[in-house]
Amino acid sequence: MTEKKTGLEQGRKIRVLVAKPGLDGHDRGAKVIARALRDAGMEVIYTGLRQTPEMIAEAALQEDVDVVGLSVLSGAHMALTPRVMELLRGNGQSHVKVFLGGIIPDEDLHRLKEMGVTGVYGPGANTEDIIRDIKTAVAI
Amino acid sequence: MTISQSILNGERLALARLLTQVENNTDEGRAALMELFPHTGRAHRIGVTGAPGTGKSSLVNQLALHYRKKEKKRIAIVAVDPSSPFTGGAVLGDRVRMRDLSGDPNVFIRSMASRGSLGGLAQSTANVTQIFDAAGFDIIIVETVGAGQSEVDIARLAHTTLVVEAPGLGDDIQAIKAGILEIADILVVNKADRPGVESAEKALKAMLELAHPTARVFKHHGTYMSVNMPAKKENAALWIPPIQRTVSTEGTGVPELAEAIGRHVDHLRLSGDWALRERARLEVELEALIREGLMNKFRGELAAEAYENVLESVLQRKRSPWEAAGALLNGDVK
Numbered sequence: 001m002t003e004k005k006t007g008l009e010q011g012r013k014i015r016v017l018v019a020k021p022g023l024d025g026h027d028r029g030a031k032v033i034a035r036a037l038r039d040a041g042m043e044v045i046y047t048g049l050r051q052t053p054e055m056i057a058e059a060a061l062q063e064d065v066d067v068v069g070l071s072v073l074s075g076a077h078m079a080l081t082p083r084v085m086e087l088l089r090g091n092g093q094s095h096v097k098v099f100l101g102g103i104i105p106d107e108d109l110h111r112l113k114e115m116g117v118t119g120v121y122g123p124g125a126n127t128e129d130i131i132r133d134i135k136t137a138v139a140i
Numbered sequence: 141m142t143i144s145q146s147i148l149n150g151e152r153l154a155l156a157r158l159l160t161q162v163e164n165n166t167d168e169g170r171a172a173l174m175e176l177f178p179h180t181g182r183a184h185r186i187g188v189t190g191a192p193g194t195g196k197s198s199l200v201n202q203l204a205l206h207y208r209k210k211e212k213k214r215i216a217i218v219a220v221d222p223s224s225p226f227t228g229g230a231v232l233g234d235r236v237r238m239r240d241l242s243g244d245p246n247v248f249i250r251s252m253a254s255r256g257s258l259g260g261l262a263q264s265t266a267n268v269t270q271i272f273d274a275a276g277f278d279i280i281i282v283e284t285v286g287a288g289q290s291e292v293d294i295a296r297l298a299h300t301t302l303v304v305e306a307p308g309l310g311d312d313i314q315a316i317k318a319g320i321l322e323i324a325d326i327l328v329v330n331k332a333d334r335p336g337v338e339s340a341e342k343a344l345k346a347m348l349e350l351a352h353p354t355a356r357v358f359k360h361h362g363t364y365m366s367v368n369m370p371a372k373k374e375n376a377a378l379w380i381p382p383i384q385r386t387v388s389t390e391g392t393g394v395p396e397l398a399e400a401i402g403r404h405v406d407h408l409r410l411s412g413d414w415a416l417r418e419r420a421r422l423e424v425e426l427e428a429l430i431r432e433g434l435m436n437k438f439r440g441e442l443a444a445e446a447y448e449n450v451l452e453s454v455l456q457r458k459r460s461p462w463e464a465a466g467a468l469l470n471g472d473v474k
Contacts, residue, residue, distance in 0.1 A: 012164050012255070038229035042251045048236035055242040059235060062249055064156040076369070092153045 014042040014138055016067040019056045020049050021084065024074035029101060029123075033069060036127035037134070053080060057087035060096060066138045072102040082115055097137045101125070141233040142397035143168070147275050152248070155275055159250055162267045173267055176274035181418070183216075183273040184405060185280045187298030189260060189320065192286025194306040195330040197237035198388035200283050204241055206394050207279055214246045216272035219283045220261055223253040229256075234283060248277065259293030266297050266425065287320060295323035296421055299414065300404045302397075304328045305344065307336035321347060322379045326400050332385035332393065344383050379407050438469075446473045 018034045020027055027049055034044045044136070045063045060068050068088070072080060081100055088096050097118040104112070104120050112120055119133045143161075146154035161169030184205075188196050197219065204215045216294045219234035230253035250268065257263045261284060273279045284294050295301050303324035321327070327344050329337060382400050386393035408414035439447075450473055453459045459467070467473050 012160075015160075026189045034231050036222060038231045039227050041227045041229045043223075043230045043232060043251075045235060045251050046231055048233075048239065051239075052242075055239065059243055059249075061152060061156055062250060064160045093170075 008019055014067065014134065015045065015063060015065040016042050016069055016134065017045045017047065017056070017060050017063060017065045018069045018071070018102060019047045019051050019059070020071045021051050021056055021080040022074045022076045023050060024072070026073050027071070029073070030060040030069075031070040033071070033101065033127065033130065037069075037131065040131040040135075042134070049110060053087055056084050057093075060088060060093060061091045065096060067097045067099060068135055069101065071098045072100065072104075074104065077102060077104055078108055078111070081112060085116060087101055095135055096132070099130070099134065101130075142172075142175070144172050144274075145373075147172070147176060147271065148179065150246075150276065155248070155271070156250075158271055159268055162251065162271055163262070163264045165264060169267075173270060176271065179274040180270050180274065183269070183277055183280050184300070185269055185273075185298045186401060187284065187294035187301040188304060189284040189287045189294050189301065189323075189379075190304030190328075190330075194286075194304045194309070195214045195386075195388045196283050196286070197330065198305050199302075199304060199330055199386060199394075200234075200281050201238045201240055201440065202386075202388050202391045203398065204247060204281065204395045205391070206398050208241075208244060208247065208399070210395070212246075213231070213278040214276060215240075215241075215248075216266060216269075216275075216277040216280045217247070217249045217283065218252060218268055218272070218280065219249065220252045220254055220265060220285050222285050223255050224336040225256070228255070229294065248272070254285050257293075260287040261293045269297065270324060292323050294470075296424060299408060299417055300325045300401055302326050302328050302401075303363050304330050305330040305340060308467060309340070309341045325379065325404050326397070327381050327383045328397060329383060329385050330388050333387045337385065337424060341383055341385070348381060348383075379411075442468065449473065 016037055018030050018037070030046070030047050034046050037044045045059065045065065047059055056068065056070070068076075068084065070081060070084060077100060078097055081098070088094065088098070097117050098116065099119045099121070100112060100117050101121045104122055109120055119130070121130060143158050145156055147158060158169065158172055162173060163169075188200055190196055200217055201220070204217060207213045207215055217238065219232070221230055221232045221234060223230045232251035233255060234251055235249060238249055241249065252262045252265060252268065254262045261282070265282065269280050269282060282294060282298060299324050303320055303326075305327065307329070321344070329341050329344070384393060384397045384400055386397055388394070408417070447468070450459070450464045451467055454461055454464045
């Protein structure tokens with residue numbers, strides 16, 4: 001018998017939700033990431049500005065994504081990120097990897113990792129690194 | 141409990157998971173499709189197509205809102221966006237226009253990448269709608285890739301096809317060309333608050349006056365497939381596509397559009413066209429599956445070497461492709 005193929009080997013695409021929770025109106029970073037992930041062969045569901053954690057979790061469920069990428073520039077990441085993760089878990093999607101980008105102070109990094117955030121990226125982060133980290137994180 | 145039972149019980153996570161399996165054409169997805177097939181055939185499939193930027197997603201948003209408020213129907217939305225032909229990746233952005241629908245458990249939105257398919261839908265879009273149908277959604281709205289002039293697969297899948305136009309996109313020559321306008325059951329002139337709406341509507345009207353009804357023969361992946369239509373009832377009224385004006389950012393004209401869709405459903409039921417369209421769609425699906433199965437069977441029985449040899453002889457111009465195919469099918473190869 002042949003070895004059981006993993007999902008990705010069967011031609012499955014990595015599906016990523018890119019969302020902007022909270023009230024800041026700057027989505028250029030999120031769009032740059034969406035485009036970079038597209039160019040890396042992923043299917044990116046882009047939901048636009050000013051999403052509530054509830055809207056994000058609902059979209060993640062309906063789209064059956066592997067990864068949720070949050071972009072937060074407002075400083076509210078310590079409130080929004082745990083809420084999104086709690087809702088994902090409540091929906092039975094604890095397998096979904098959460099990545100965070102934006103203006104994130106160093107002193108928050110440790111607590112974010114403890115919450116289970118897979119990767120955190122600030123301004124100037126290399127999209128190649130993000131792509132590599134996503135591929136590593138969702139490999140089954 | 142099997143995944144099919146979970147779907148019939150209305151479990152949303154199971155539904156989302158199965159849609160992925162169906163999209164990836166896995167064994168599990170195919171098995172569930174077979175199990176769920178007896179539960180399909182109830183939903184009304186509405187197709188929404190038109191050029192990029194005409195406002196399809198916003199219109200779908202408004203239409204779904206209307207159905208939720210006025211008719212309390214369960215709505216599924218399948219929104220297809222293009223995959224990159226180079227990387228296979230995609231940015232699926234239709235949800236951006238559908239945020240009003242968030243938080244309603246009776247609305248389920250799924251974005252799909254076209255994954256190399258050229259007809260405006262993905263290969264698995266029809267199967268995805270079957271799952272939604274079995275899951276008990278009353279209305280399934282399928283939004284195509286921003287389509288040009290030949291992405292007409294949607295007409296084969298949908299019971300009612302809306303073609304969305306906007307002012308300023310083309311003159312009456314565009315309107316009489318074959319293709320996308322021909323498949324419209326309802327023509328929508330969106331962005332009707334913009335200048336030029338009268339001339340856009342006039343061009344469409346002129347096209348409708350020139351048109352005369354033709355038999356529906358669908359082109360499927362490059363092959364014409366004529367569908368054997370049982371004789372229509374003699375007294376069945378002819379459907380002439382109405383032209384509806386909308387402003388989808390505000391919802392203007394959407395109740396009237398929903399009424400026109402309702403009239404089209406009545407027409408389909410009364411004239412027997414509903415059954416004809418179901419038959420046509422399932423016949424094309426059956427033929428495609430037979431073709432795929434025959435091809436696999438043929439390739440399975442044929443020695444790989446024989447195939448290579450024949451291909452090589454064609455390359456060297458010793459045999460024409462027609463002769464080669466004939467020889468292979470007759471088993472007449474060394």
